[in-house]
Amino acid sequence: MKQLIYCLALLCPLLSNCQQITIKGNVINEEGNPVSAATIILKGTTISTVANAKGEFTLPNTKLNDSIIVSAIGYQTAVEPNNMRGLITVILKRKVTQLDETVIIAYGTSTKRFNTGNVATITTAQLATQPLLNPLAALHGRVPGLVVTQSSGAPGAAIKIEIRGRTSLESSASGNDPLFIIDGIPFSPGNEVVSQLRSSANNPRSASQGGLSPFALINPADIERIDILKDADATAIYGSRGANGVVLITTKQAKPGRTLFTVNAYTGISRIATKAELLNTQQYLQMRREAFANDGIAPTIANAPDLLLWDTSRYRNFVNDFIGNSASNSNIQLSLSGGNSNTRFLLGTGFNRETAVFPGSFAASRASANIKLTHNAPSQKLSLTFTASYAAAVNNSIKTDLSTYINLPPNFPALYDAQGNLKWSEGGVSFANPLAEQLRSYKAINENLNTGLLLSLVLTKALSFKLNTGYNLFRSNERSLHPAASLDPASSSLPFSNFAGNRMGGFIIEPQLEYQRKWKQLRFTGLLGATAQQNAAETESVNGLNYSSDLLLASMAAAPLLIGSNSENRYRYTALFTRLTMQLNNRYLLNLSARRDGSSRFGPGNRFGNFGAIGFGWIFSKEKFLQNQSILSFGKWRSSYGITGSDQVGDYRYLDTWQNTALTYLNANGLQPSRLFNPNYGWEVNKKFETALELGFFNDQLFFSVAWFQNRSGNRLVNYSLPAITGFSSVLRNWDALVQNTGWEFLFTSQNIQTAKISWSTTVNMTLPQNKLLAFPGLDASPYRNNYRVGQSLSVIYGFRYLGVDPATGIYSYQDLDSNGLLNTSDYQLLGNTDPVFYGGVGNSVSIGQFRFSCFVEFRKQQGRNYLATQAATIPGRGMFNQPLLVLDRWQKPGDIATIQRYTTTTNSTAYIAAVTQLAASNAIFSDASFIRLKNLACSWSLPQAIAAKMKLQALSIQLSAQNLFSITRYAGADPENQNFFVLPPLRTVTGGIQFSF
Structure with a gap:
């Protein structure tokens, strides 16, 4: 009996393995959509089946320990083991080549292979290697045709981006801004500076910080990709909103599969990447003494306390003292994701804190949370995607950039007295104390809410309906307190406070119908949609004056005197749009798009405009005459032409408006x-043309593309001069001015090594742009006569030709063009421009086993403002201002050849002062500002998967990255990017972190 039991015990597993079962399951892709026509084979046999249209399959007569092999065109083959229930969900990953990568286009997707427009993409992998607070900073040098300029290294500082050159004749930078869309919802603030208290209107010194960027509230860790749409084919369907290009930001998607919890944390330090080299104490004193000697003036305590009163042996390096500290940054991101083919979810939260390099406790912190839910009906005919993200940032950074004060004399008195209080004088000579800024509390609380709902409904096999709707809200609340201790006691100023609020919100509704059909070798897609959008903006500013106590500064009600202002704007926008796309034999491509826009920013008779584009593509590598060769694996020519417009002129400018006046009556x-009434101005018109060639060699291991573009912007909105008798200097109107941007864009990618354990890829991009004002009738009689020249760039250098320092007089000299002995605007000449000659970047990515390395180098060839641009305000020798080391090359005696005119302390010399004034209107303040910058360096190590599985981890990696490591430049100034001597330059940042999931 025992022997029988033992035999049965041994036979049971064998009998179990021999048990016949039926495997049932479904095949889906990473987005959770069914993969129809997938082939399922029982491993080691010829038994197979094919998935139906819903991705479902049944495979009978299998055993519990059998495995299945699942394959489908365009997907990686997967091997899936059976389970005890015989119920399986197989997730197939796309087999993606460079040409088959998804491209996000307006209201849909395409691939690089079949796209007829110009779209550049920054992926989450590229974002992950850069420890950034602002996602726009990740675009530096990585996109052909895109120039990115960081205004300051201060936390939350604004970043300017410009796609394919400048078009606006107005000084407002927003006229050149692209359209920003996050998950299909326009970002209400755009890229406009949102700070009021840090603007030049309220605080001239603080303008150097460039205000606060609204994109500092967008968490880069939440972003899946950033797509930049440039040409007419890609942007015309956005109509007027896409005149300056479009930036599409897509946040991370919920993916099906096991529930996954991910932690990503890093910390690091930052310091200024470039330091201004200033005179030491002895050099500074020599400059001041020489200036007095040149003028024949004896220094006194009144005009030279730095020479006679202050300690001449003292040396303070204010670059180190004010902006030389180390800043810290820390970041942690948590996410939870999972779901199945029908319902998926993604929950995330993050916290970031970044301190400043200024002395004192200043920091910018951001907390964010996001949720994304996707549900597909079992029939796969209905799907819903809900997205919501919220971020709040608290910026306690100093309101005034202390870089403004780095040119204090190196023997400046101590800034604190023996009791630790701020000093305001020494030896009876008073001075402004820059560290008063540390006592002036500044706080900005910014909030951003993005919500969106996308409904998709399959009406028939060929027809589907989508409804995209969403709401964006941005709020800013600022407060700046000036206590008594921060004010000079010798002045009559009493404590005061500044308050400001800003609220911008907008909703959008976009219903869409899409029709897809295939007839033999012809694929046809038709899209019809509408847009209804409304934005609202409210601002208020209140100054509380003459407080009796510092304890009351945070209260408006406690202020004895209040001075305030507020504004409210409404903007409405409607549109109808359509797009027709055709593919014939997978080689001939046609894309037609059209849009009719309506904007509330124009008068009643000019509110609507029509825009559209046509794009062609020919994949000539599919032709028979190129089939029997192995070198050229892909070849495509594409071209597009279209018309877009612009309504970026501000609200209500066509109306006559009124404002309060200080004058009273009774x-x-x-x-x-x-403002004067003018309902007649209308849309600006941008005509865009592009042609491009894309080539892939050796099975696309080498890929090269070249594009030439021409954008012409006409019917420009300008301020037209009016006679003074009207009471106004100008009125906004359309003018026949025509601005042209042309250029070449090159992109090269190479898969240098590709093996099982080693891979190495290289990417190179370069742009050669040209900007030109083709026409401007009546320019010489307009307010723009000294700013622009027909036939030249909008960034033209138009002024006096600098001839250097006159060896005989030691004064700056300029060419007298008409030889009449006078220098005036009739002597202005064309002297170049500040547009980049070329720009781009080079990136390398190397993978060796578990190690990953990447580096990126940005380069730019350009002219820019140099240190001489500051000379009009800080003449070497006149006034107690330190100077760059470059001023040592000055004129001292007749016959000297120098770059700096003789030192002086006086304003009595008419010729000398005139020469300094003319300097700012000459080409002397411009010089080579080209640079090559190691923008990013990153390395990481991943734990082997087998070890991670034993530790119950899905993955684990350790990362080290650095930003702005060094620059190679001959620029005569602090930093060649922002080109401002008194602005905090970009910071060098080094971080280390860990990421794991389970």
Whole structure:
């Protein structure tokens, strides 16, 4: 009996393995969509089946320990083991080549292979290697046709981006801004600076910080990809909103599969990447003494306390003292994701804190949370995607950039007295104390909410309906307190406070119908949609004056005197749009798009405009005459032409508006006109043309593309001069000015090594742009006559030709063009421009086993403002201002050849002062500002998968990255990017972190 039991015990597993079962399951892709026509084979046999249209399959007569092999065209083959229930969900990963990568286009997707427009993409992998607070900073040098300039290295500083050159004749930078869309919802603030208290209007010194960027509230860790749309084919369907290009930001998607919890944390330090080299104490004193000697003036305590009163042996390096500290940054991101083919979810949260290099406790912190839910009906005919993200940032950074004060004399008195209080004088000589800024509390609380709902409904096999709707809200609340201790006691100023608020919100509704059909070798897609959008903006600013106590500074009600202002704007926008796309034999491509826009920013008779584009593509590598060769694996020619417009002129500018006046009548405040009525101006018109060639060699291991573009912007909106008798200097109107941007864009990618354990890829991009004002009738009689020249760039250098320092007089000299002995605007000449000659970047990515390395180098060839641009305000020798080391090359005696005119302390010399004034209107303040910058360096190590599985981890990696490591430049100034001597340059940042999931 025992022997029988033992035999049965041994036979049971064998009998179990021999048990016949039926495997049932479904095949889906990473997005959770069914993969129809997938082939399922029982491993080691010829038994197979094919998945139906819903991705479902049944495979009978299998055993519990059998495995299945699942394959489908365009996907990687997967091997899936059976389970005890015989119920399996197989997730196939796409087999993606460079040409088959998804491209996000307006209201849909395409691939690089079949796209007829110009779209550049920054992926989450590229974002992950850069420890950034602002996602726009990740675009530096990585996109052909895109120039990125960081205004300051201060936390939350604004970043300017410009796609394919400048078009606006107005000084406002927003006229050149692209359209920003996050998950299909326009970002209400765009890229406009959102700070009021850090603007030049309220604080001239603080303008150097460039205000706060609204994109500092967008968490880079939440972003899946950033797509930049450039040409007419890609942007015309956005109509007027796409005149300056479009930036599409797509956040990370919920993916099906096991529930996954991911932690990503890093910390690091930052310091300024470039330091201004200033005179030491002895050099500074020599400059001041020489200036007095040149003028024949004896220094006194009144005009030279730095020479006679202050300690001449003292040396303070204010670059190190004010901006030389180390800043810290820390970041942690948590996410939870999972789901199945029908319902998927993604929850995330993050916290970031970044301190400043200024002395004191200043920091910018951001907390964010996001949720994304996707649900597909079992029939796969209905799907819903809900997205919501919220971020709040608290910026306690100093309001005034202390870089403004780095040119204090190196023997400046101690800034604190023996009791630790701020000093305001020494030896009876008073001075402004820059560290008063540390006592002036500044706080900005910014909030951003993005919500969106996308409904997709399959009506028939060929027809589907989508409804995209969403709401964006941005709020800013600022407060700046000036206590008594931060004010000079010798002045009559009492404690005061500044308050400001800003609220921008907008909603959008976009219903869409899409029709897809295939007839033999012809694929046809038709899209019809509409847009209804409304934005609202409200601002208020209040100054509380003459507080009796510092304890009351945070209260408006406690201020004895309040001065305030507020504004409210409404913007409405409607549109109808359509797109027709055709592919014939997978080689002939046609894309047609059209849009009719309506904007509330124009008068009643000019509110609507029509825009459209046509794009062609020919994949000539599919032709028979190129089939029997192995070198050229892909070849495509594409071209596009279209018309877009622009309404970036501000709200209500066609109306006559009124504002308060300080004048009173019968003790009542009056009103005065602030703008003239002009309902006749209308849309600016941008005509875009592009042609491009894309080539892949050796099975696309080498890929090269070249594009030439021409954008012409006409019917420009300008300020037209009016006679003074009208009471206004100008009125906004359309003018026949024509601005042209042309250029070449090159992109080269190479898969240098590709083996099982080693891979190495290289990417190179370069742009050669040209900007030109083709026409401007009546320019010489307009307010722009000294700013622009027909036939030249909008960034033209137009002024006096600098001839250097006159060896005989030691004064700056300029060419007298008409030889009349006078220098005036009739002597202005064309002297170049500040547009980049070329720019781009080079990136390398290397993978060796578990190690990953990447580096990126940005380069730019350009002219820019140099240190001489500051000379009009800080003449070497006149006033107690330190100077760059470059001023040592000055004129001292007749016959000297120098770059700096003789030192002086006086304003009595008319010729000398005139020469300094003319300097700012000459080409002397411009010089080579080209640079090559190691922008990013990153390395990481991943734990082997087998070890990670034993530790119950899905993955684990350790990362080290650095930003702005060094620059190679001959620039005569602090930093060649922002080109401002008194602005905090970009910071060098080094971080280390860990990422794991389970």
